[in-house]
Amino acid sequence: MSLQLTATVDERGVEVDLEIGEGETLAILGPNGAGKSTVLAVAAGLLRPDRGRVVLEGRELTGPGTWVPPHDRRVALLAQEPLLFPHLGVLDNVAFGPRSNGASRRTSHEAARRWLGEVDAADLADRRPRQLSGGQGQRVAVARALAAEPRLLLLDEPLSALDVAVLPALRQTLKRVLAGRTTVLVTHDVLDALLLADRVVVMEDGRVAEAGPTAEVLERPRSAFAARIAGLNMVAGTWRDGAVEGIRGIASEPAPAEGDPVVAVFRPSAVSVFTSSPGGSPRNALAVTVTDLEPRGDQVRVRAGHLAADLTVQAAAELDLVPGARVVFAVKASEVAVYRR
Amino acid sequence: MIPRWLYAPAAVGAAFLLLPLAAIVARVEWSEFFTLITSEASKDALWLSLRTSAMATLLCLLFGTPMAVVLARTSFPGQGVLRSLVLLPLVLPPVVGGVALLYTFGRRGLLGHELEVLGIQVAFSTTAVVLAQTFVAMPFLVVSLEGSLRTAGQRYEVVAASLGAAPTTVFRRITLPLVLPGLVSGSVLAFARALGEFGATITFAGSLQGVTRTLPLEIYQLRETDVDAAVALSLVLVVVAVLVIGFAGRQGRSLG
């Protein structure tokens, strides 16, 4: 195991035990106040747990009688906001890590340019932080964190403060640069977990409520939080002829290539239910068997395996839906987001 | 929106603060102004004031900056009490400061014997002036800087540390540049306070032309014998203070 973290922080009621493999990305999901940030603080050396150990690549960072200060841990932190040093230009921001680790001015600038290139931000090198948009700033912050060549990367909701429009592209960038890096990703967004993480841990009330491979946890949620965030419809598969398992949607840039592993995501409320295929319509049609009906106020959630559709009570009654009924879920291609996995 | 009646007391307050300044300007003998402020004694006093205030500001920076950082960034038992005590010179009558310094650095003071052994005589020296000014000016720098440090927060410092920067690197490359506006305005305030120092100086340092008689002491002394010169020098001090405060305001804005 690359990272082993056990920590008890009495004041915050947090007690966790996590392990992450070499090059693996672990997503920590959970509601506010569940203790996600506490875990990051313990790993980064910003918080000393009452009991516990942090071991990274065999080196004890925190433990009884051991305390490695934050700057010696090779653990980089990326927060919700870019937090670029306002008095330094973009290039110097990215060069900060190498420079602090003893690299010459020239070497560190070269490294900075290389990492800016990695996150598609080479053209921003000469800007000041205040001249950047939120998405650009976060790109630069990613480059800065990577340039420090950390052994562990901690991402604290890195996408949650950004404009929806820039999310897909930045997700893809993160996916690319996180590949093969030992990473802990704290997020609210199930899509981040799905696309960026190999495994997820769901935290509730300071404890790990559930853990496992991402798809497994989301498909068969056992914790309340996982069930709630898993409310999205997801179809995973490979990209063939512009569709995932026959479902067409809006693919985010960069567009997936033929045979790429992808996932199609859409909301239950975007799904219409028909008793027979609505011929001639541009919608995606999925033949399914109803497994369950769940009343939700003036709506009914119609479950068919791992897919769900939200209907009004009236519509559900008209369709005469019962478990075992064979129906068609239809969803417009414009309502389906397709991501590379 | 503010209630209209607020303007009346506000105007009275402003007049109360500004009228005395106007009165000084009105009282100046303009025909002799230049002669009065360029007398040997006046020039000596002005030059001494500028020199000692600059030196005091430097000492404030050297010792006040670390103090502000310790107060803003750490917590230890008794910190609140320490902060209050450190800020005491802000509200202490300067003459009390002078007496306190006398009992510290004076011949019979706490450190008097040690200093004497080292051959250092503080009382009646320019050093005494600088000490007195540093004593009253340092809290200004500490308060101003501590405020800036708290406003700036620690988030950038945490990020810098996570990028591998050792504490000294973080302090030099992140903390100091971030609080530079506070540092500049704090220094300017300290300089201005040092420039105006009177009570502690006259109690502790004495008064001798070119050695310990700063501008305020010169004005105080001239007041009895040459009122015109005292008024002219007062105006000089007012102008210097206005320049300093104006500079501080501009720096604060342009850096902030």
Place this chain on the structure above:
Amino acid sequence: MKKLVLLALVLPLVAACGSDDDGSSTTLTVYAAASLTASFEEIAAEFEAEHDGVEVRLSFGGSSDLVTQIQGGAPADVFASADTANMDKLVDDDLTGADPQGFATNTLEIVVPPGNPAGITSFQDLAKPGLNLVVCAPAVPCGAASQQVAENAGVTLSPVSEEQSVTDVLAKVTSGEADAGLVYVTDVQAAGDDVEGVEFPESDSVVNTYPIAPVEDSGEADLAEEFVQFVLGDTGQGVLADFGFGSTSP
């Protein structure tokens, strides 16, 4: 209504600022040089004892400050100055009710910390190198006198500080910062055990005379004149002598 409230608020203040003369007593206000504090408090008490229903209100300060205040219209009935120069300012402005009269003299004395650590025995000793000598600034009366004495004695003084007042000189000596200072005989006496005095013969060459005069426009002109005569009389002179002042009559 508003005006009434305002008046109600302001009236007590005005009353407080005004005279508390309730008809049963008369107040005489005497402005006197700071060096006269102790002696004049005693003289005033004696004066009050002899004059039923008269209250003497004393205000002490630097002579030049007092002159400035009287010129500015301060309600003084009598002014006792520490030197003739300041009294002359009032005379020049026609602010005295009668010619000033000298009522006391004072001469300089060397003041040293208890035990006289620097071993000062003569005026010439004040010129010793490395000595921390503190004097009054030449601009103030005791400083001018010091300068004159030094000139008469043919001694060049190089003080480490020229203080604004006698009090400041004494403070430097009592705290032990200064090895010696030059102040008036009466100041040394008033300072008691905190200091020691060293007399020197050259002091006789500069005698400072204290003049007193009633102030023009005094509401109590007669009483003011009476007070002046009281200071010049046996009781006043006796008290002044007790405090170390010299007599003006040869």
